[in-house]
Amino acid sequence: MAHPLRQHIEEIISLTDEEFDFVLSHFEQIKKRKHQYIVQEGEVVNKEYWIIKGCLKSYFIDANGKEHILQFGMENWWITDYESFVKQTESKTFIDCIEDSELLYISFENRDKLTAQMHKMERFWAKKSKMGRIALQNRILSLLKNSTKEQYDLLLEQYPKLFQRVPKKMIAAYLGVSRETLSRLNS
């Protein structure tokens, strides 16, 4: 069976065995336990992660100490603080593991080298970046329309398996509502 990353990339572009080995040689693999961080606020993030197995969340803490969840990540998703990674500035967000997780990561330098050398991988990530942008635009539309029910439905559409995997309080933190409001939406 093909490597899961290869299956994932080949949804967009096709690779020869040699090309995939070359791509994979730019990645490292790590395991993280539940509650461990991969990104902390204030650090310059040098890695983009691809989730082989597990579940993570990206979030920030507001001035009142309240946690706001920006994004969840599960199998086959890419996750990092993109502003920090792309501009090499300090991260505004935290990313930690909701479950024990297995991740592949690529450094900023390796990603830049790989995309400069391989047009196909530039194209692959360009497509991923466009899809990420669209997901964010839909979240903004949803936030501006200001209906919690619509935000809930969008979350369910984006992450159908999420609701069985993460605590209800995290769904509430994503939607910016109380547990009680969430229960009403859920019923």
Place this chain on the structure above:
Amino acid sequence: MAHPLRQHIEEIISLTDEEFDFVLSHFEQIKKRKHQYIVQEGEVVNKEYWIIKGCLKSYFIDANGKEHILQFGMENWWITDYESFVKQTESKTFIDCIEDSELLYISFENRDKLTAQMHKMERFWAKKSKMGRIALQNRILSLLKNSTKEQYDLLLEQYPKLFQRVPKKMIAAYLGVSRETLSRLNS
């Protein structure tokens, strides 16, 4: 003096004269008058626009008929409904001209052909897409933090010249506040 689009592209990648002519041959130029549309809700958008001159806004109308501004565009900005353009689905947004505008546009097919043939242009748009994603992520952070003052400051940072060019009611529609609240922020 170099073509403004060439100057813009060469902030990220460099092009020979022949390469730029080839790139430009994939674009068409149009003029639009104030109030004219380039994108309407419900249509499948086939063009991405680059603004030579003028000012535009992208927005959607909620169920109560209220206008929410998603993005402004001015000289050197790219604008379209990205979800509709990338996925070839129906647009959720409108885009119209706040001033008389001169635009270059590239069709979906030409953009796909150009990026497939020219790695450099794939790289250019990949970078632009990443920056667009970052701008949207910051807007979400700003919306979730829910401080209108911070949203106002972010808008001022992203579009420093905007405040002299667009009516105050549009700034208010971007921030989702009344004209009165805006006046207090502004003072």
